[in-house]
Amino acid sequence: MKILENLNVSKSPGPDELRPKILYETRMKITTPLKLIFEASLKLKELPHYWVNANISAVYKKSKKSELCNYRPISLTSILCKIMEQFIWDYIIQHFLHNNLFSKNQYGFLKGRSTTLQLLHIMEEWTAALENGGQINTIYADFEKAFDKVPHHLLLKELQSYNVKIRSVD
Numbered sequence: 697m698k699i700l701e702n703l704n705v706s707k708s709p710g711p712d713e714l715r716p717k718i719l720y721e722t723r724m725k726i727t728t729p730l731k732l733i734f735e736a737s738l739k740l741k742e743l744p745h746y747w748v749n750a751n752i753s754a755v756y757k758k759s760k761k762s763e764l765c766n767y768r769p770i771s772l773t774s775i776l777c778k779i780m781e782q783f784i785w786d787y788i789i790q791h792f793l794h795n796n797l798f799s800k801n802q803y804g805f806l807k808g809r810s811t812t813l814q815l816l817h818i819m820e821e822w823t824a825a826l827e828n829g830g831q832i833n834t835i836y837a838d839f840e841k842a843f844d845k846v847p848h849h850l851l852l853k854e855l856q857s858y859n860v861k862i863r864s865v866d
Contacts (some may be wrong), residue, residue: 699729699779710774712746719775734780786861797858810830 700723703716712740730757735745750771759766789806798806803814822832856862 697723699782700727703775705841707775708772708776710746710772711749711751712774712776716777717777730776730779733776734783737780742779742806744774747780749773752811788855791860792858 702721703720705715705717705720707714707716733744750773752769752771754767755770757766757768779827803809825832852862
């Protein structure tokens, strides 16, 4: 119910053409059926057909509009699949928080630990090092689209090593 109440009703629908506004307006009646669908999907290890499809559109980024490299693809996927993903995300985050599995250096997607806070923290460390006559050596790595390149079976095995309950990694 909480996720349905916070839906952005102006978002576009995915391939199933189910609009967020309809989900929002019917939230009082559809919560239980959605719960049953999500549970069945997890138990059967299958997603409904429309949940695995996406409508892909090109969105302009910068510079010359005539050059293809200045566009990025976006995928419009099923709102219901995104809702189920949110449940899974919440479960994993809570598991990691409850078991203190995040490094103190983890920033970017944790509440209260933004990348801006990370920048302030590192600037404070570097300033202290320089004031004490120290030296700073850095290596920068660009992990753009890193998740798209991670072998999912290895990711699932890694989650299992942290005692996140995964039924199968085959």
